[in-house]
Amino acid sequence: MTQPSNPGGKGEDPLAALQAVIAREKQAFIDAKDGRKKIGYLCNYAPQELFNAAGVRHVRLFKGGDTDVVSIGERFTQSVFCDFTKACLGSFSGNDPLYKALDRVYAAHSCNTIKRVSEIINQFVPVKLLSLPKLRALQSSRDFFHEEFIDLRKDLEKLTGNKITDEAIQENIVLYNKLRHILKKISELRKRANPPITGAEYLDLVTGFYYIDPKLALPLYEDLYAKLAAKESALTGERPLRLMMAGSVVADGDRRMLDILEGELGSRVVVEAHCTGVRPFLHSLRENGDPLRALSDGYLDQAPCAKMRPLSDSSESAGRLAQEYSVDGIIYVYLKFCICYGVGTKEFMTHFQKIGIPALEVSSDYSESDHGQIKTRVEAFIEMLNERKDNLDEQYIGA
Amino acid sequence: MSNTSVLDNVDDSLQEESWSPQAVERDALPKSPGLLSLYAIAKTFSLDAVDRIAKDGGNVVWGFVMGWSPLFRSLGYISGEGGLIMDSIRLSAEAVSAAESHCRVPVEICTPVKARCGIHHLRRPHNTIKKHVQFAGDCGMSDMMAGILPLEGIEVHTVEPLSLLNYDPARRPQYVQFYVNEIQRLAHWLTGKPVDEAVLAQELHDRNLVTRKIETILKLREKNPYYLTLGDVFVLAGGSNDYFATDNYEENKAKYNAILDQIIAEFDSVPENHDYIPLLKVGGCPFCGELCKVVDDAGGAIVGNNMVEPAYYREDVNPVESLAHFMIDQQLSGRGEDKSGGVFTNVVHHIEHQIEATGAKGVIVTGVINCPYTSIAQQYWQDYFKKKGVPFIVMLADTNAVPTEEVKMRLKAFVEMLV
Numbered sequence: 001m002t003q004p005s006n007p008g009g010k011g012e013d014p015l016a017a018l019q020a021v022i023a024r025e026k027q028a029f030i031d032a033k034d035g036r037k038k039i040g041y042l043c044n045y046a047p048q049e050l051f052n053a054a055g056v057r058h059v060r061l062f063k064g065g066d067t068d069v070v071s072i073g074e075r076f077t078q079s080v081f082c083d084f085t086k087a088c089l090g091s092f093s094g095n096d097p098l099y100k101a102l103d104r105v106y107a108a109h110s111c112n113t114i115k116r117v118s119e120i121i122n123q124f125v126p127v128k129l130l131s132l133p134k135l136r137a138l139q140s141s142r143d144f145f146h147e148e149f150i151d152l153r154k155d156l157e158k159l160t161g162n163k164i165t166d167e168a169i170q171e172n173i174v175l176y177n178k179l180r181h182i183l184k185k186i187s188e189l190r191k192r193a194n195p196p197i198t199g200a201e202y203l204d205l206v207t208g209f210y211y212i213d214p215k216l217a218l219p220l221y222e223d224l225y226a227k228l229a230a231k232e233s234a235l236t237g238e239r240p241l242r243l244m245m246a247g248s249v250v251a252d253g254d255r256r257m258l259d260i261l262e263g264e265l266g267s268r269v270v271v272e273a274h275c276t277g278v279r280p281f282l283h284s285l286r287e288n289g290d291p292l293r294a295l296s297d298g299y300l301d302q303a304p305c306a307k308m309r310p311l312s313d314s315s316e317s318a319g320r321l322a323q324e325y326s327v328d329g330i331i332y333v334y335l336k337f338c339i340c341y342g343v344g345t346k347e348f349m350t351h352f353q354k355i356g357i358p359a360l361e362v363s364s365d366y367s368e369s370d371h372g373q374i375k376t377r378v379e380a381f382i383e384m385l386n387e388r389k390d391n392l393d394e395q396y397i398g399a
Numbered sequence: 400m401s402n403t404s405v406l407d408n409v410d411d412s413l414q415e416e417s418w419s420p421q422a423v424e425r426d427a428l429p430k431s432p433g434l435l436s437l438y439a440i441a442k443t444f445s446l447d448a449v450d451r452i453a454k455d456g457g458n459v460v461w462g463f464v465m466g467w468s469p470l471f472r473s474l475g476y477i478s479g480e481g482g483l484i485m486d487s488i489r490l491s492a493e494a495v496s497a498a499e500s501h502c503r504v505p506v507e508i509c510t511p512v513k514a515r516c517g518i519h520h521l522r523r524p525h526n527t528i529k530k531h532v533q534f535a536g537d538c539g540m541s542d543m544m545a546g547i548l549p550l551e552g553i554e555v556h557t558v559e560p561l562s563l564l565n566y567d568p569a570r571r572p573q574y575v576q577f578y579v580n581e582i583q584r585l586a587h588w589l590t591g592k593p594v595d596e597a598v599l600a601q602e603l604h605d606r607n608l609v610t611r612k613i614e615t616i617l618k619l620r621e622k623n624p625y626y627l628t629l630g631d632v633f634v635l636a637g638g639s640n641d642y643f644a645t646d647n648y649e650e651n652k653a654k655y656n657a658i659l660d661q662i663i664a665e666f667d668s669v670p671e672n673h674d675y676i677p678l679l680k681v682g683g684c685p686f687c688g689e690l691c692k693v694v695d696d697a698g699g700a701i702v703g704n705n706m707v708e709p710a711y712y713r714e715d716v717n718p719v720e721s722l723a724h725f726m727i728d729q730q731l732s733g734r735g736e737d738k739s740g741g742v743f744t745n746v747v748h749h750i751e752h753q754i755e756a757t758g759a760k761g762v763i764v765t766g767v768i769n770c771p772y773t774s775i776a777q778q779y780w781q782d783y784f785k786k787k788g789v790p791f792i793v794m795l796a797d798t799n800a801v802p803t804e805e806v807k808m809r810l811k812a813f814v815e816m817l818v
């Protein structure tokens with residue numbers, strides 16, 4: 001297991017407190033019988049602001065990591081799909097209470113696997129699949145995505161019977177901007193030589209963004225930020241190795257790689273170029289003008305996933321993040337059969353090489369069978385990085 | 400020009416070759432001269448031929464958009480993708496290894512993508528075709544392969560797709576406008592100009608005439624499906640895209656049309672044979688010819704395939720809009736499956752319709768190993784057929800695979816079970 005950093009020092013651990021709220025909210029979502037519709041969404045291109053403005057309960061569908069659930073999902077996909085989508089189908093088919101509670105699912109055509117899987121999920125719960133442009137710089141694509149959001153608004157109004165006003169959208173843009181901003185600030189504390197939280201802790205706390213009511217989440221995150229920021233930042237002893245994790249989605253429940261990197265090998269993941277770490281919090285939405293337009297533009301303008309074209313947009317954005325957080329190395333992890341990050345490997349690795357940051361490519365799934373093999377490879381990479389770091393640190397001290 | 404004179408120009412030596420095993424092994428039937436001519440012109444379309452044109456400064460591009468081949472031709476472009484696919488099957492071992500080692504394509508990715516990617520890498524030092532058109536609604540693997548082609552020195556133009564799972568008829572004008580924009584954007588990228596509507600309209604009209612002939616042939620095939628096997632039908636339908644033409648477009652168009660007329664005429668003298676078990680094939684085409692032979696030998700005949708379905712371009716609207724409508728309709732019907740970004744759960748209705756139309760007694764589902772999209776669709780179809788009580792069998796293979804004895808036995812047993 002990942003070694004926790006105990007960020008609060010003495011007294012109550014704020015991270016544990018946050019986890020308790022997340023667990024409570026998930027259960028409340030399942031149990032609620034107040035007539036409010038419950039929706040789930042796949043991927044970060046589905047706008048929470050609009051869901052919240054519609055008055056629905058909403059959660060991101062990104063549980064994963066459990067091989068039993070994966071094998072239930074395999075009944076639909078056979079083996080040749082990424083474990084994330086198999087886990088998603090397994091959760092629907094295996095009657096996971098969170099997934100079973102849903103009235104409707106919203107998905108964006110982020111990758112073709114999600115598109116296909118959405119069609120199967122549609123057999124369990126009605127799905128609305130949004131067209132998601134790849135060419136976000138193109139005005140006609142931006143206009144069409146706006147039309148998709150107009151349609152989504154109507155769909156939510158039909159589902160709930162509530163009118164979604166511009167004011168409500170605007171209010172939620174402001175609220176979610178604050179949330180993204182505070183989560184970005186918490187992440188930035190990891191720029192310190194002695195980060196106050198581990199990578200696994202950051203991913204765990206971020207899950208709250210997807211499960212907790214935003215109005216409840218904001219003060220919790222603000223409080224957490226204050227506590228983490230106040231933590232001793234001076235480095236005692238050797239600086240831990242700083243890593244970025246990039247690649248496929250790291251599901252809620254999948255901490256395999258982080259356990260190896262942080263728990264077993266003592267390095268620190270200080271930043272993520274994947275869709276369940278800090279990447280979705282790097283941008284802010286416009287707070288003036290037509291709010292629905294601000295929403296559709298803002299979602300397209302977020303730090304891109306590998307679906308977007310040109311693919312170099314994604315690799316360059318990941319590279320900038322690695323440089324900004326002064327990482328020693330990058331672990332590029334993709335799930336087996338992940339089309340986006342698997343086939344896109346060369347673009348990412350070539351770019352990381354170009355900017356002079358060592359990177360290791362690892363393909364993985366949720367099984368434990370390759371644990372030893374992955375650990376050996378990662379260990380060798382970390383040894384190499386440690387030697388390099390020592391040389392650089394010496395050069396730095398000697399300069 | 401009369402039909403006969405057009406076909407007289409087909410190289411006789413090619414006509415003698417048994418390029419189509421299915422065609423020549425039907426000893427009991429007269430050989431179809433039209434079919435031999437078809438294979439002869441099909442064989443002239445190769446990567447080498449396309450390369451020669453590109454070297455001479457001709458307009459060649461990689462990639463394609465399903466259903467939009469008339470657009471490419473109206474813009475004066477040839478898609479070399481067909482040749483590339485043929486070569487990727489031939490060269491797959493070398494290309495796959497190049498893809499895995501140089502392009503870093505993971506080992507678990509399907510052979511068609513690895514092979515194409517590897518060929519681009521191997522060709523890089525002498526490649527003269529520097530443009531690729533990618534329809535982003537195509538299967539995700541192909542689309543991602545296009546994403547890394549810039550690393551092989553190839554410029555990529557992305558055609559944006561719609562996802563029509565929640566098709567709303569009231570939004571149809573928006574959908575049409577979306578694809579109209581994409582068509583014009585593609586035209587600008589290739590030629591610097593908008594589409595020449597008069598030229599495109601003519602192409603669509605010509606294509607519709609050809610489709611009508613193919614539809615007639617498919618109907619005539621019911622008289623005796625052994626005269627043209629499914630493999631033959633694939634080649635026939637494949638030709639309707641581009642008439643197997645390289646630099647001889649108008650000439651091949653005429654030849655191809657004449658061949659279709661000839662095959663239609665041949666059916667007048669083909670003996671009727673209704674003594675077979677009609678079967679439907681669903682999905683792509685691994686070991687297609689071999690598969691047909693096993694089915695035929697066991698007393699079955701493949702009378703339909705969801706990949707070969709006649710569809711027409713509207714001629715009552717502006718031709719650019721017609722292409723947009725065509726794309727939307729093929730996506731909705733699930734025709735073309737992953738190549739068209741279609742809704743695969745809709746394909747079952749299509750298949751059901753074909754079962755009704757052909758009286759098929761069973762379904763053979765085929766697909767490429769390691770193709771995620773085939774695998775998810777197959778499972779869905781299987782479940783569906785099971786519920787409906789339609790017998791089915793699934794045959795997965797790599798693109799260049801030769802069926803093993805075990806595979807043949809399974810298929811034979813399936814057909815015999817239906818007797």
Ligand code: SF4
Pocket residue numbers: 082084085111112113114248249335337338339340341
């Ligand atoms: S991007 Fe990769 S990991 Fe994510 S759903 Fe698509 S194939 Fe799976």
Ligand code: SF4
Pocket residue numbers: 509510511512538539540541737767769770771772773
């Ligand atoms: S459809 Fe399947 S086999 Fe064909 S390229 Fe795509 S993933 Fe590969």
